[in-house]
Amino acid sequence: xxxxxxxxxxxxxxxxxxxxxxxxxxxxxxxxxxxxxxxxxxxxxxxxxxxxxxxxxxxxxxxxxxxxxxxxxxxxxxxxxxxxxxxxxxxxxxxxxxxxxxxxxxxxxxxxxxxxxxxxxxxxxxxxxxxxxxxxxxxxxxxxxxxxxxxxxxxxxxxxxxxxxxxxxxxxxxxxxxxxxxxxxxxxxxxxxxxxxxxxxxxxxxxxxxxxxxxxxxxxxxxxxxxxxxxxxxxxxxxxxxxxxxxxxxxxxxxxxxxxxxxxxxxxxxxxxxxxxxxxxxxxxxxxxxxxxxxxxxxxxxxxxxxxxxxxxx
Numbered sequence: 110x111x112x113x114x115x116x117x118x119x120x121x122x123x124x125x126x127x128x129x130x131x132x133x134x135x136x137x138x139x140x141x142x143x144x145x146x147x148x149x150x151x152x153x154x155x156x157x158x159x160x161x162x163x164x165x166x167x168x169x170x171x172x173x174x175x176x177x178x179x180x181x182x183x184x185x186x187x188x189x190x191x192x193x194x195x196x197x198x199x200x201x202x203x204x205x206x207x208x209x210x211x212x213x214x215x216x217x218x219x220x221x222x223x224x225x226x227x228x229x230x231x232x233x234x235x236x237x238x239x240x241x242x243x244x245x246x247x248x249x250x251x252x253x254x255x256x257x258x259x260x261x262x263x264x265x266x267x268x269x270x271x272x273x274x275x276x277x278x279x280x281x282x283x284x285x286x287x288x289x290x291x292x293x294x295x296x297x298x299x300x301x302x303x304x305x306x307x308x309x310x311x312x313x314x315x316x317x318x319x320x321x322x323x324x325x326x327x328x329x330x331x332x333x334x335x336x337x338x339x340x341x342x343x344x345x346x347x348x349x350x351x352x353x354x355x356x357x358x359x360x361x362x363x364x365x366x367x368x369x370x371x372x373x374x375x376x377x378x379x380x381x382x383x384x385x386x387x388x389x390x391x392x393x394x395x396x397x398x399x400x401x402x403x404x405x406x407x408x409x410x411x412x413x414x415x416x417x418x419x420x421x422x423x
Contacts, residue, residue: 113243113274114168114243115168115195115243116167116168116243116244116377117162117167117169117244117246117380118172118239118240118242118243118247118274119156119158119162119170119171119373120235120246120257121153121172121173121227121248121249121250121254121279122156122173122206122253123155123156123171123174123175123184123227124152124156124206124207124208124222124224125150125151125183125206126151126152126365126404127150127208127209127210128146128147128148128150128212128404129144129147129209130144130212130213131213131214132144132211132213133213133214136211146403148403148404150407151184151188152210152404152405152406153173153206153249153405154250154279154368154369154372155173155247156188157249157369157406158247158279158369158376159171160191160194160373161377161395161406162193162373162377163191163193164193164409164411165373165377165409165411165412166193167377167380168193168195169195170197170236170239171188171196171197171198172234173226173227173234174200174201174226174229175200175201176200176201176202176203176204176205176226177200177202178204180205180207181205181226185200195239197236197239201226201229203225203226204226206223206224206225206226207222207223208221208222209221212362216362217364224253227250227253228255231256231261232264232265235261237268240265240268241268242272243269243274244274245276245379246265246274247276247278247279247372248262248278248279251278251279251280251281252282252283253281253283258287258291259291259294262295263295263298266298267298270298275301276299276300277299277302277372278295278299279304279368279369279372280303280304280305280308280312282305282311283311287312292312292329292330293330296326296329296330296331299331300333301333301334301335301379302326302331302332302333303334303335303336303371303372304326304336305336305337306319306337306338306339309322309326313329319344320344320346322336323344332347333385334346334347335347335389337371337396339364339367340356341355342354342356343356343389343392345386347385350385350386350389354386354390354393356393356396356397357393357394357397357418357422358422359397362400362402363403364400365404366399367396367400368396369405369406370395370398370399370405371392371396372392373395373409374391374394374395374415375388375389375391378392391419394416395409395418398415398418
């Protein structure tokens with residue numbers, strides 16, 4: 110880790126997930142819908158990345174905000190007990206973000222989101238000492254963090270680079286218009302840009318072709334790009350490798366957090382000095398394990414588990 114305390118400091122979205130599955134069509138047309146499973150879990154892009162890093166044996170720092178409420182107490186209590194993860198949160202006078210996650214019979218997830226505390230995240234909440242002590246700094250949830258997107262993210266990435274860290278941006282599909290120049294300012298400071306296919310489509314306007322998506326992302330200032338393609342793997346356009354990387358056979362139960370698991374695993378592999386293609390293969394293998402379990406971050410147990418999945422295709 111080049112003498113740094115953290116492999117990765119993850120900044121951004123975190124929330125309480127209330128997960129119900131399986132939910133059948135027409136849920137809003139019925140007074141009562143019965144499900145087999147309902148759980149309270151933790152979620153959010155940055156939080157999931159940090160947990161996956163710690164599960165793989167890395168050292169993660171997590172920077173976000175939680176409300177001064179019962180959900181915030183639950184989030185802080187559960188995160189504080191995770192080995193390999195340092196919680197660097199601030200508490201704010203907002204409701205802690207809550208995501209109601211409805212899983213359909215195909216394992217696809219549908220969110221009902223109350224985002225309050227995540228909207229309050231500002232650069233002023235960033236632990237600058239932690240950023241200076243990270244090998245990688247990742248922002249999870251770009252374009253849905255109005256208090257951090259743009260100038261705040263630019264300051265964060267500039268601090269990371271000045272401290273010798275590499276940087277990564279992960280996204281959520283924005284539900285509002287976004288400024289192209291703001292994107293350019295963030296992309297130009299990111300060593301790795303890792304949108305999902307849906308997110309890349311929303312950013313670039315390209316409907317189908319990942320290669321064109323990457324071309325347009327690069328026109329916006331992005332350098333190394335990895336577009337996550339769900340069950341089809343990913344498309345990589347980065348120093349050392351360009352091309353598709355296949356996913357791994359799996360039985361999909363719940364896709365919640367699969368993209369965050371991909372990013373967490375990819376960043377773990379990068380901090381170990383692996384070449385870009387192997388990093389992408391490792392991330393795809395981790396993502397295939399994630400969808401076999403309910404919840405956003407409960408599937409990964411060890412590096413050996415992911416390497417075994419990779420060997421299954423050899």
